[in-house]
Amino acid sequence: ICWSAKGGWHRPRVQPYGPIPLDPAASVLHYAQEIFEGIKAYRHADGSIHTFRPDRNAARLQASARRLALPELPTEYFIQSLRELIAVDGRWVPTGADQSLYLRPFMFAKEAFLGVRAAQKVAYYVIASPAGAYFTGGVKPVRIWLSEEYARAGKGGTGKAKTGGNYASSLLAQSEASAKGCDQVVFLNEKRDVEELGGMNVVFVFKDGRVVTPESDSILEGITRDSLLQLAEDRGYTVEKRPISIDEWREGVASGDIVEVFACGTAAVVTPIGALVGDGFDEPQPLGELALSLREELTDIQYGRREDKHGWLLRLDA
Ligand code: PMP
Missing domain, CATH: 3.20.10.10 (D-amino Acid Aminotransferase, subunit A, domain 2)
Structure with missing residues (x-):
């Protein structure tokens, strides 16, 4: 999705993975005006695909945007961006235990100029990468x-x-x-x-x-x-x-x-x-025992093996 001071958010689309064209004067390359998020998609035993508390990631991205003088992406657009990616690439959400599709939403200033000020042109993307179990052979201290x-x-x-x-x-x-x-x-x-x-x-x-x-x-x-x-x-x-x-x-x-x-x-x-x-x-x-037992409870919720009593999961593929 693109954003400009004049046009607001526009042009949402899913495109094949590849290099992003950037002007050498794009302000992100010089003044680091960029923000990102990290969130996962989990496959449940019935095949359905879920993500975890995306409203929180959306709110944090908005808070990061305010601090970095970037435009706030509305929560509904954030969630829509994850849904549309999964609609095209859902097959990449793995089925194995403790595996997931890591989603990386990010936003950067792409306006080309060399003065130091907040950019008036911005892009927001989401890329994804299958993530295996972080620890192979059990969780290690x-x-x-x-x-x-x-x-x-x-x-x-x-x-x-x-x-x-x-x-x-x-x-x-x-x-x-x-x-x-x-x-x-x-x-x-x-x-x-x-x-x-x-x-x-x-x-x-x-x-x-x-x-x-x-x-x-x-x-x-x-x-x-x-x-x-x-x-x-x-x-x-x-x-x-x-x-x-x-x-x-x-x-x-x-x-x-x-x-x-x-x-x-x-x-x-x-x-x-x-x-x-x-x-x-x-x-x-x-x-102690608590870290690993909380870990098990949380991953059980994320993978649909235990009741989601706080309503943290959001189904992405329906
Ligand atoms: N601190 C830093 C600096 C991080 O990069 C992360 C990972 N996003 C966290 C804490 C943990 O945040 P979360 O549980 O939302 O992944």
């Missing part, structure tokens, strides 16, 4: 590198938006994590509160039944996190969204108050954190 040198986002910046710049700024820290033998990096803010991983939110489980996740104006509000916290609340856990410092994390694990730490996001769903590694320390993290 990950080692997390504590990034002391690099921040992902700053106060008043774009950390809450799903925009490429946040990921660009996380790449060097991710390379550092890999060089240190870690799978992922965890970012702190200027107050040394825990923010998130490069592409996942973090959740802490306390011994007394509290489930705590960082509240911050510079992290992405994960839809997986929101759903898992709802399921935890349904089970009687007390959910807290509040700042949690790196000291509280390390001391909580040392004293036994924190009994489990996990990361979550659309791609991997839930990943237990098995070690926190930093300059001069390598601290094993306690592994």
Whole structure:
């Protein structure tokens, strides 16, 4: 779908996958005015195709658009774009356990000019790619590198938006994590509160039944996190969204108050954190039952194996 300041949203269509023509002066290439989403389509046992809480992805795309001075795509257009793609390409939604079709809606500024201002011409696309099970041979706890040198986002910046710049700024820290033998990096803010991983939110489980996740104006509000916290609340856990410092994390694990730490996001769903590694320390993290049991409950809902009591699924192929 295209957008222009004069004509609004127009020209919705499905076209064969291929390169996108872009003027070398297209402002996205210079000023990174772009946003995206990540959402999956799941095939149920009866063959039907469903997606999970697309209204949330649409709302987050709209919030990202506001922050990046892009036009807001109405929720109905967002959902229509997924439906039309599935109408043409539904055969690509796999049938295997834990497999899905990953959908990547994205929007960028395509107006050609070199001044720094919000573009008046924009394009919105959705591409898709079959995604196998994220973990082969079972879910494995990950080692997390504590990034002391690099921040992902700053106060008043774009950390809450799903925009490429946040990921660009996380790449060097991710390379550092890999060089240190870690799978992922965890970012702190200027107050040394825990923010998130490069592409996942973090959740802490306390011994007394509290489930705590960082509240911050510079992290992405994960839809997986929101759903898992709802399921935890349904089970009687007390959910807290509040700042949690790196000291509280390390001391909580040392004293036994924190009994489990996990990361979550659309791609991997839930990943237990098995070690926190930093300059001069390598601290094993306690592994508990909650992460994997919430993971099972959530994927059961997504794949239609369990009742969708919150009405989170939307059928795409009918
Ligand atoms: N934080 C970041 C930086 C991410 O890229 C993602 C993945 N979209 C998440 C958190 C988790 O969000 P969600 O559960 O909506 O996939």
